[in-house]
Amino acid sequence: MDVTGLLKNIGQILEFVLALGILIFLHELGHFIFARLFKIEVLEFGFGLPPRMVKLFTWKGTEVTLNWIPFGAFVRPKGENDPSIPDGMAAANPWKRFFILLGGPLMNFVTAIAIFSLMYILTGAPETQKVQIIEVNSGSPAEMAGMMPGDLVLSVEGRSIDSMQALSEAIRAHLGEEVSIVVSREGQILTLKATPRQNPPEGQGPLGIVMGNPIRTISVPEALPYALRDTASQARTLISLPVLILRGEVSGEQTRLIGPVGMERVYREVRQMDVQSQQENPNNVPIRTLILLASISIGLGVANLFPIPALDGGRILFLLPEIFFKKRIPPEQENLVNLIGFTALILLMIFITTQDIVNPIQLP
Secondary structure, eight states: OOHHHHHHHHHHHHHHHHHHHHHHHHHHHHHHHHHHHTTOOEEEEEEEEEEEEEEEEEETTEEEEEEEEEEEEEEEETTSSOTTSTTSSTTSOHHHHHHHHHHHHHHHHHHHHHHHHHHHHHHOEEOTTSEEEEEEOTTSHHHHHTOOTTOEEEEETTEEOOSHHHHHHHHHTTTTSOEEEEEEETTEEEEEEEOOOSSOOTTOOSSOEEEEOOEEOOOHHHHHHHHHHHHHHHHHHHHHHHHHHHHTSSOTTTTOOOOHHHHHHHHHHHHHHHHHHHHHOTTOOOHHHHHHHHHHHHHHHHHHHSSOTTSHHHHHHHHHHHHHHSOOOOHHHHHHHHHHHHHHHHHHHHHHHHHHHHSOOOOO
16 A cells, blocks of 8 residues: 555645635635624634534634534524524615625635635736747747747737737738748847748647747736636636526536535646646646636635525525515525525535546546
């Protein structure tokens, strides 16, 4: 038995459990913050899931507890499901309840924005209006012209290059013709001559380069727009998935649900890639791990907003008649539906976990 490998796997499993637990804890923290903001007493903030192991301390009327199931966290607002309890959550104004329910998913999105921001601060951001040569294929027109990795392409036949698409279009407009390409190399401006190929080898382009954008160091304020864009893009993709599936534009295998077991497997593979990258270069940032954690956080936020009973989105759905028509659904009916929904979610999670074990997901 490879003891070192076993210990490494156990360490990564514990690392994933801790990471996922923190993301779920932050979700519950969002509920807690909004409840306190609206003067709703929170009776308990639990680390892990019941049954209770021990009460750690009491903070401003809230019992902070440690529970036996070491996974995530939960909050228990006063009068959560009973409107007859004065100053409780269920007795509060519907808009207050709306924002308390929305607080968890919002915190997940804020967490993703923070992770993406950290990633961009550590790695820098692409300058999309500049095109840099990343790689030059051996024996290509680019190599024969003297192009080198790191060159910035300024113009082709007098046409200014401000995007990778512009460079591709300029080159394809002159296939088989010699063109003048102006590049910047370490501050020096060079004019090179190359003849783009009409029939390049498979896997190569007419010029024989791999292009990209130069990376620049950015500050926290500059990182935020990139982080907001990535978070919004992923959330939009997840929200549109049901429609894409119904239209047949995305296959079921591509959108397969995975549970903690499947996520842990993906996490281990991603971490291994990042560890290998850092062994090759200690300065490399664990970018794949950061992206995965941000994606999981976004997934938690979006999933909780779906109008499914027992989830935040399902509870918000029950608020809509009260908000718009001043007609409240009887709490007994709401609690029954949420109980049925919670049971269904548990059964679904058991099914998903079984699938994760029997038919583990494979990264592309």
